[in-house]
Amino acid sequence: MTADDSYDRLDDDDYPAYTMGRAAEMLGTTQGFLRAIGEARLITPLRSEGGHRRYSRYQLRIAARARELVDHGTPIEAACRIIILEDQLEEAQRLNAEYRRTATPHPASV
Numbered sequence: 001m002t003a004d005d006s007y008d009r010l011d012d013d014d015y016p017a018y019t020m021g022r023a024a025e026m027l028g029t030t031q032g033f034l035r036a037i038g039e040a041r042l043i044t045p046l047r048s049e050g051g052h053r054r055y056s057r058y059q060l061r062i063a064a065r066a067r068e069l070v071d072h073g074t075p076i077e078a079a080c081r082i083i084i085l086e087d088q089l090e091e092a093q094r095l096n097a098e099y100r101r102t103a104t105p106h107p108a109s110v
Contacts, residue, residue, distance in 0.1 A: 016046040016054035023055040029067050033076075037066050040080035 009015045024031045034053070037043055043062050045053040055063070062083060069079035 012056075013058040014056045016056050016059075018055045018057075018060065020045070020053045020055070023060055023063070026060060027064055027067055029063075033067065033070075034063060036076050037063055037080055040077055042066060042080040042083060 009017070018026065020031050020034055024034055027033075034045075034055070038045060038053070043055070043059040045055050045059065048054055065083055066076070066079045069082060070076055074082070
């Protein structure tokens, strides 16, 4: 790996750069919270060669959204489900908009 490769990772939202301890600290939460959202399959942290959980910036944004919902009284399982459904809705809307852009208009019936 070259120095350029390392610098490229700084901008990669999917690079698992953060340990569980650092991720929990950044989010102001506990490691148990991160384990719980992992068990609920909201995020799946990658594992280091030693088996330690590693989180990406993208995963931390999702975890922060879950924490926000939990802080407002939503049970953790429900918060995870809400976020998953929000993500699915966003993707469906994106696909629908793309379909509408590429669909050719049908000629009017005569």
